Amino acid sequence: MNIHVINGPNLNMLGIREPEIYGKETYRDLVYKISEHAKTHNLTVTFTQSNHEGVLIDAIQNCYYEKVDALIINPAAYTHYSIAIRDALKILDIPIIEVHLSDIMNREPYRKNNMISDCVTFTISGKGTEGYIEAMDYLITVTNKVET
Numbered sequence: 588m589n590i591h592v593i594n595g596p597n598l599n600m601l602g603i604r605e606p607e608i609y610g611k612e613t614y615r616d617l618v619y620k621i622s623e624h625a626k627t628h629n630l631t632v633t634f635t636q637s638n639h640e641g642v643l644i645d646a647i648q649n650c651y652y653e654k655v656d657a658l659i660i661n662p663a664a665y666t667h668y669s670i671a672i673r674d675a676l677k678i679l680d681i682p683i684i685e686v687h688l689s690d691i692m693n694r695e696p697y698r699k700n701n702m703i704s705d706c707v708t709f710t711i712s713g714k715g716t717e718g719y720i721e722a723m724d725y726l727i728t729v730t731n732k733v734e735t
């Protein structure tokens with residue numbers, strides 16, 4: 588299985604940015620953790636991180652052109668207001684797992700507004716970087732079910 592992992596604005600600042608909320612692991616640590624988990628499960632994983640909405644949309648559209656099997660996405664703040672990212676996700680007919688490091692439902696009220704949750708297969712929120720690993724495990728389980 589070939590998975591693309593997209594991370595939105597400010598997630599390149601993990602470890603530096605509000606560590607009491609987002610943890611001490613850096614973006615590099617996150618990529619390493621996901622890549623190691625992918626290796627042990629024979630998955631191919633590619634990454635996009637951008638602070639720009641259009642770049643994230645291009646990355647979502649590329650999942651269609653590159654025939655990616657599944658998408659894991661943390662659109663960060665765009666989650667709460669980007670109709671354009673929502674529209675791009677609607678193009679894809681593959682499992683999409685939405686991940687948030689923090690528990691967005693139990694923070695500021697404006698974070699409860701979620702433009703994408705009804706366009707994704709599954710949402711994992713508030714589990715830190717483990718959320719990405721859980722997303723991969725979920726995809727492995729779903730794929731195995733389909734294949735058997």
Ligand code: DQA
Nearest residue numbers: 661663664687688689691698
């Ligand atoms: C986030 C939560 C968003 O509300 C916030 O804007 C982020 C990160 C998370 O991973 O917890 O940048 O998506």
